[in-house]
Amino acid sequence: MVADSAPASPGSSAAHEQPRRGEGAASRSLQVQRLLAFLLAAGLMLVYALRGGGSYDIVVFEEHGLVLWLLLGLGIACGLLPRSRPSRGQLLFLGALLAYAAWTAVSLMWTSSSERTFEELARSLDYLGLVALLSAVVDRTTWRAAGAGLAFGALFVCVIAVGSRLAPSVFGHDHIDAVLHIDRMSYPFGYWNAVAAWGAMCTAIGLAWSSHDASRWRRAAALALVPVAVITTYLTYSRAGVAGIGLAVIAVIALSRSRLTTVAHAIVAAGGAALAILAIRGAPQIARATGTHGAATVLAALAFAAAACAAFAILTHATELDERRLPRGLVRVLATAGGLVVLLSAGVFGPHLARSAWHSFTRTPVVQSTVNPTVRLTSLSGTRYLVWKSALKAFEAHPVGGLGAGTFGFWWNEHATDAESVLDVHNIWLQNLAELGVPGLLLIIGFAASAIGIAVAVRRRARRATSAGVAAAFSAALLVYLLHASVDWMWESTAVTVLALAGIAIIGARLGRGRLALAFPTRAALALIAALAAVAQLPGLLSTTDIRNSQAAARSGNEALALSWAQDAVGVEPWSASAYEQRGLVLESAGQLREASDDLRRAISEEPLNYEHWLILARIETESGHITAAQRYYDRARSLAPRAEVFSLAPYLKGAPAGT
Numbered sequence: 001m002v003a004d005s006a007p008a009s010p011g012s013s014a015a016h017e018q019p020r021r022g023e024g025a026a027s028r029s030l031q032v033q034r035l036l037a038f039l040l041a042a043g044l045m046l047v048y049a050l051r052g053g054g055s056y057d058i059v060v061f062e063e064h065g066l067v068l069w070l071l072l073g074l075g076i077a078c079g080l081l082p083r084s085r086p087s088r089g090q091l092l093f094l095g096a097l098l099a100y101a102a103w104t105a106v107s108l109m110w111t112s113s114s115e116r117t118f119e120e121l122a123r124s125l126d127y128l129g130l131v132a133l134l135s136a137v138v139d140r141t142t143w144r145a146a147g148a149g150l151a152f153g154a155l156f157v158c159v160i161a162v163g164s165r166l167a168p169s170v171f172g173h174d175h176i177d178a179v180l181h182i183d184r185m186s187y188p189f190g191y192w193n194a195v196a197a198w199g200a201m202c203t204a205i206g207l208a209w210s211s212h213d214a215s216r217w218r219r220a221a222a223l224a225l226v227p228v229a230v231i232t233t234y235l236t237y238s239r240a241g242v243a244g245i246g247l248a249v250i251a252v253i254a255l256s257r258s259r260l261t262t263v264a265h266a267i268v269a270a271g272g273a274a275l276a277i278l279a280i281r282g283a284p285q286i287a288r289a290t291g292t293h294g295a296a297t298v299l300a301a302l303a304f305a306a307a308a309c310a311a312f313a314i315l316t317h318a319t320e321l322d323e324r325r326l327p328r329g330l331v332r333v334l335a336t337a338g339g340l341v342v343l344l345s346a347g348v349f350g351p352h353l354a355r356s357a358w359h360s361f362t363r364t365p366v367v368q369s370t371v372n373p374t375v376r377l378t379s380l381s382g383t384r385y386l387v388w389k390s391a392l393k394a395f396e397a398h399p400v401g402g403l404g405a406g407t408f409g410f411w412w413n414e415h416a417t418d419a420e421s422v423l424d425v426h427n428i429w430l431q432n433l434a435e436l437g438v439p440g441l442l443l444i445i446g447f448a449a450s451a452i453g454i455a456v457a458v459r460r461r462a463r464r465a466t467s468a469g470v471a472a473a474f475s476a477a478l479l480v481y482l483l484h485a486s487v488d489w490m491w492e493s494t495a496v497t498v499l500a501l502a503g504i505a506i507i508g509a510r511l512g513r514g515r516l517a518l519a520f521p522t523r524a525a526l527a528l529i530a531a532l533a534a535v536a537q538l539p540g541l542l543s544t545t546d547i548r549n550s551q552a553a554a555r556s557g558n559e560a561l562a563l564s565w566a567q568d569a570v571g572v573e574p575w576s577a578s579a580y581e582q583r584g585l586v587l588e589s590a591g592q593l594r595e596a597s598d599d600l601r602r603a604i605s606e607e608p609l610n611y612e613h614w615l616i617l618a619r620i621e622t623e624s625g626h627i628t629a630a631q632r633y634y635d636r637a638r639s640l641a642p643r644a645e646v647f648s649l650a651p652y653l654k655g656a657p658a659g660t
Contacts, residue, residue: 034145037138041149042156044502049157049198054189054495058119059548061494062541065126066534072133073530076523082136084512089454090135093508096447097128103439104405111404112609114575119540120405123492125533127501134505135512143509147470148218150506151205154499155225158202158232161187161195162302165235165286166295174289183288183373185235192236194493197484199232200244201499204476207269208252210309211262212469216317220310223265227305230273234280237373239380240487244480251476255459257468258322268312272305288373322465361385384426384487386417391425394434402437410609413641419648424489428482431491451478451501454508461510471510474503543573547582554586562586577607581616593624611640 052060075081086094101124104117111117138146163171164187174187184192203226210223233241249266256262279301280287283294316322360380394403394411403411408431409423416422425431432440455475462468481500484490491497518526550565566583573579584599600617607613614637621630638647 030141034142037142037146038149040137041146041502041506042153043149045150045153045157045499048495048498049154050160050188053191054194054493055498056190056194056492056494058122058540059544061126062122062537064494065122065129066537066541068126068129068133069530069534069537072129072136073527073534075133075136076518076530077527079518079523082516082518084139084509085514085516086135087508087511087513089450089457089511090508093447093450093454093504094128094132094135096443096450097124097131100440100443100447101125101128103436103443107401107404107436107440110401112407112410113404113577113607115540115573115577115606116406117404118536118573118575122537122540123494125536126494127497129530129533130498131501131505134502135508138506138509139512140510143506144466144470146506146509147474147503148209150499150502151209151473152221154198154202155206155222155229157188158199158225158229161185161199161232162228162235164188165289166292166299168292183290184237185232185289189493189495191493193238193240193484193488194490194496196233196236196238196241197244197481197488197490197493197496198499199229199234199236200241200248200484201477201480201496202229202232203245204248204252204480205229205473205503207249207262207266208256208469208473208476210265210313211252211256211258211316211322212465212472214464214466216314219313219317223269223313224306224310226265226269227272227276227309228302230269231276231280231302234273234277237376239377240484242377244484247483248476248480251479252472255468255472255475257462257465257472260324261316261321264316264321265309265313269309272309275305276301383418383420383422387412387422387426388430390415390417391427391430391434395430395437398434398437400437400439402433402435402440405435405440407609408434410607410640413611413644414609414639416641416643419643419645421644424492426488428485428491431489448482451504454504454511458507458510467510471507474507477503539573539576543569543576543579546572547578550582550586554589559586559590563590575606577603577610577613580606581613584616584620588620588623593620596620597624609640611637611644614640615646 048055048064051057055061055064072081101121104121104124108114108117108121134146160171164174165185168174172187174185176182176186176190176192182192185195186192187195189195189198206222206226206229210219210226213219213222230245233245253259253262253266276298279294279298283298285291285293286295286298361382362385363381390412391408393415394408408425409421411434412422425434428444429441432444436443452475455471455478459468459471459475462471478500481490481496484496546565546569550562550569553559553562553565563583563586566579566586569576569579570583580599580603584596584603587593587596587599597617597620600613600620603613604610604617614633618630618633618637621627621633638644641647
């Protein structure tokens with residue numbers, strides 16, 4: 001009888017068969033993990049970008065936060081997460097976000113709207129959950145695959161955005177443009193400047209990827225999509241978008257391992273984008289969002305630009321341009337000459353341009369053009385100057401704790417110098433200074449600094465070209481994001497912020513070390529924290545859903561159902577002024593004026609600085625015949641928003657007959 005497993009000599013093939021099988025299984029397992037990481041990141045990007053106006057909608061982003069924290073809690077409780085020991089940089093990044101969320105929660109003690117502050121707390125926890133989950137799931141073996149998924153998912157969103165202008169029946173209609181009759185592309189985020197930021201960030205990502213990836217086909221795909229990303233920003237006609245693309249190119253060149261390849265790719269991509277822009281300018285309906293005539297020409301130009309970029313990326317890879325370096329002497333000469341040109345230009349033209357820019361920036365009127373939408377790119381006029389001045393005055397009035405997260409809109413209504421409706425400061429630093437005081441500003445700066453610290457650490461440690469490319473892509477995208485967040489409300493534009501945070505969380509996984517085995521008490525504590533963070537998403541999510549259901553029932557004429565939904569909204573979020581207002585409106589419609597008046601008073605107690613509640617209460621008291629009380633409430637509403645357009649249309653209530 002022959003033994004089942006005879007011992008094999010060390011040199012025999014049998015001795016090596018088992019190790020080779022084990023290595024093959026390990027290799028297949030790693031490939032599966034990388035594929036899953038790619039799909040997870042790409043899917044995450046598409047979900048955030050394509051739901052609820054780029055996840056700006058409170059219901060959508062709180063649903064996401066709920067799912068993120070539940071997944072994280074279950075993974076930790078079951079011992080599946082984290083997959084690696086977090087580095088000091090990752091812990092600092094998570095700690096900065098956690099501290100910011102904690103200070104946002106503390107502002108509930110003095111805020112003028114617990115509902116709005118709680119919404120901002122939920123938003124901060126959503127971001128924290130995203131970073132925590134990615135940091136726990138992605139590790140040193142899968143971070144590049146996850147980065148690829150995030151990158152190409154983001155670039156695909158640019159295809160969808162441009163497609164909405166060229167073929168809305170296929171890719172989706174830009175409802176904001178249709179309702180407001182504007183020519184600035186806002187799909188799929190519902191806000192043109194958010195789309196501009198996305199396109200600029202994707203320009204950085206695509207350019208960096210095309211210059212470093214080991215695969216010629218991924219390089220080709222990345223560079224082919226750069227003109228699409230540029231056109232995404234162009235069609236928003238955003239001044240910040242133009243600056244963002246400029247910063248994207250400079251940052252990628254500075255961070256690249258092969259600057260020669262990056263410069264060459266940037267030049268070719270710029271040529272392709274210019275060709276597409278010329279085609280758009282030759283198609284007025286596409287340029288002004290009035291129709292689709294000329295879409296075929298623009299599509300052909302984009303297709304040609306993409307094909308040319310793809311071919312050039314393959315060519316630079318085949319000729320090994322990455323390995324070529326310019327002589328150091330020539331580099332020094334070029335750098336010196338470039339520096340002298342910049343300094344000379346700044347000395348000659350800088351003062352005049354600075355004065356002109358400041359004069360334009362401090363002017364209120366925004367340039368409008370129905371013929372050439374790009375005219376607005378030549379001016380800095382707008383309302384940013386007035387809003388930022390108001391934010392600084394809010395800080396002077398409340399320097400320590402601020403107004404309370406999410407409540408700047410109330411301050412603006414009362415102290416505005418024009419009738420524009422403003423909810424945010426359009427500047428992440430001044431927004432936090434006004435709403436959360438000095439601690440809020442320091443914490444948001446700490447968040448940005450910790451993110452930049454991770455980007456620098458990963459880029460410095462990258463040895464392989466692909467790793468350097470991933471680090472450069474998301475580091476440059478972060479810088480572009482911070483630029484846009486400094487001039488607009490990108491923090492509240494969820495998908496844009498998620499792209500920046502997810503990129504840093506993914507490349508931060510490169511710094512992780514080995515597996516981390518958590519003791520049971522630690523796992524239980526972390527799982528409990530995750531559960532509490534998930535629960536924090538529920539009040540706003542459920543209350544807002546109930547309010548919307550109540551509004552829908554009211555529109556259909558079902559008052560009983562509308563009242564039931566409104567009562568549910570009050571029950572799940574008793575600090576929600578919106579819930580009390582909705583129930584009051586339903587009661588007013590049913591003729592129950594006394595009960596409606598009581599609910600509006602409750603709404604006022606939750607949001608005493610919201611003029612809309614006072615105005616509705618004045619109307620209800622007028623319907624009840626209480627003219628003196630109605631006048632008092634009306635005057636209070638007007639004092640809280642003296643420049644609101646509603647008071648220009650109906651400036652006085654005195655003398656109004658009972659029941660009007």
